[in-house]
Amino acid sequence: MSRIPQVSVVIPVYNEEAVLPQLFGRLYPALDALGVAYEVIFVNDGSHDRSAALLREQFQRRQDVTRVLLFNRNYGQHTAIIAGFERCRGERVVTLDADLQNPPEEIGKLLAAMDAGHDYVGSVRLMRQDRLWRRAASRIVNALRERTTHIRMTDQGCMMRAYSREIVQAIVASREVSTYIPALAYTFAARPVEVEVAHEERAAGLSKYSLYKLVRLNFDLVTGFTVAPLQIFSMIGILISVVSLFFFVLLAVRRLLVGPESEGVFTLFSILFFVLGMALLGIGLLGEYVGRIYQQVRERPRYMLQAVLESEDNEGGAEMPPTAPRGSPAARSRVET
Numbered sequence: 464m465s466r467i468p469q470v471s472v473v474i475p476v477y478n479e480e481a482v483l484p485q486l487f488g489r490l491y492p493a494l495d496a497l498g499v500a501y502e503v504i505f506v507n508d509g510s511h512d513r514s515a516a517l518l519r520e521q522f523q524r525r526q527d528v529t530r531v532l533l534f535n536r537n538y539g540q541h542t543a544i545i546a547g548f549e550r551c552r553g554e555r556v557v558t559l560d561a562d563l564q565n566p567p568e569e570i571g572k573l574l575a576a577m578d579a580g581h582d583y584v585g586s587v588r589l590m591r592q593d594r595l596w597r598r599a600a601s602r603i604v605n606a607l608r609e610r611t612t613h614i615r616m617t618d619q620g621c622m623m624r625a626y627s628r629e630i631v632q633a634i635v636a637s638r639e640v641s642t643y644i645p646a647l648a649y650t651f652a653a654r655p656v657e658v659e660v661a662h663e664e665r666a667a668g669l670s671k672y673s674l675y676k677l678v679r680l681n682f683d684l685v686t687g688f689t690v691a692p693l694q695i696f697s698m699i700g701i702l703i704s705v706v707s708l709f710f711f712v713l714l715a716v717r718r719l720l721v722g723p724e725s726e727g728v729f730t731l732f733s734i735l736f737f738v739l740g741m742a743l744l745g746i747g748l749l750g751e752y753v754g755r756i757y758q759q760v761r762e763r764p765r766y767m768l769q770a771v772l773e774s775e776d777n778e779g780g781a782e783m784p785p786t787a788p789r790g791s792p793a794a795r796s797r798v799e800t
Contacts, residue, residue, distance in 0.1 A: 467500065467552060468500045468501050468528075468553045469499045469500045469554055469555065470494075470500070470502075470554075470557060470574065471501070471502050471551035471552060471555070471556045472501065472556075473504045473547030473558050474486075474547075475508050475540050475543035475544055475560070475561065476505055476514050476561045477508040477510050477514070477537065477561075478511060479512075480512040480513045480514050482562055483521075483561065484517070485563060486567070487521050491503075491528075493568045493571075494528075494567070496571075501553070502528050502551070502553060503529050504530045504531075504532065504551055505532070506532045506546050506547050507531065507533045508534050508537050508538060508539070508540065508543045509534045509535065509536040509537035509538065515533055518533075518772075519772060522772045522773075526774045530771075530772065531770075531771070532771055532772075533769040534546070534766055534769060535767045535769040536767075538765070538766045540622070541642065541644050542765050542766050544558055545634070545635065545766075548631045548634060548635050553628070555626070555627060556625065556626045556627075556628070557570055557573060557624070558624050558625075558644075559622070559623055560622050563663060564664070565586070565588070565622070566661050569623065569660040569661055570623075570625075572660060573660075574625065577625055581654045581655065581656040582626075582627040582629065582630055582652050582653055582654050583624070583626055583630055583652035583655040584624060585618070585621075585624050586618065586624060586658055586660045587657050587658070588618055588620075588659075588660060588661075589660065589662060616645060617657055619645065619646070621662075622645070623660055624645055624648070626648055630652060633651045634647055639759070640765065686751045686755060692748055693748065693749070693752065696745050700745070710734065
């Protein structure tokens, strides 16, 4: 098998001790069956269970195709994927969650779509096994996101996707602190496409995405790719100002014609509370954008590596743009064989 992989599979791992043995048992046979040179890059995102130990054991078993990055703490799924992108060597890169909800046997479908000439392949989950509220929320958010950002992703919650080398390099060169990788890839892709993939119930453990994290993810998605919310709020502000002027003129005329009256006090209070509520909403929305600017200008490293497990043959990665440093060199330790 060629020492330079044709396919890189990047898998973020966070507290997946219960499911990792099953993942290993299905992932490697599925990749071996493809008949292409490959590498698997696991990124341990600061797990608190035995995930790191299991990844070390798997590295010892399959050093020829396995590489492991160990973060010093939890940085988030998308940061873990970025770390894998910065070190992968394949001409095609596949991202996959560790929970086995997307079967690794489906990777061949994504690569077949790339064989047809597509540079970015998204996926749509068939017969989703998620709870009803998550499916409903996903449909609503997808519709809102597409209308505001014009980024078309039928199923934004599925991380099983394939990227060409050029798309990966463009993503790494984009030094955004907080971003949604599939959406960013869509903006760079010349020939994007979506394929249908199977979806299974979580093999073990619990989902790492709480309702709060899902809300935060969608805030990042909307504020990171469009200023439409600010524009919409500006138009709402103009409309409220026009309506307020109309009420001011109406009340002034009534006072001149009817005289002082107290019946309209509660109406005025309701209008005042509505306007205050809209103002607070606008301040919060503006704060989201300002917060992104604040995070960006600090220029802190995206992550810190605790250790890198790779064989001498796999050491290093394909050259990436100089604008994409790989964490902090002082934070790395390496296990070489």
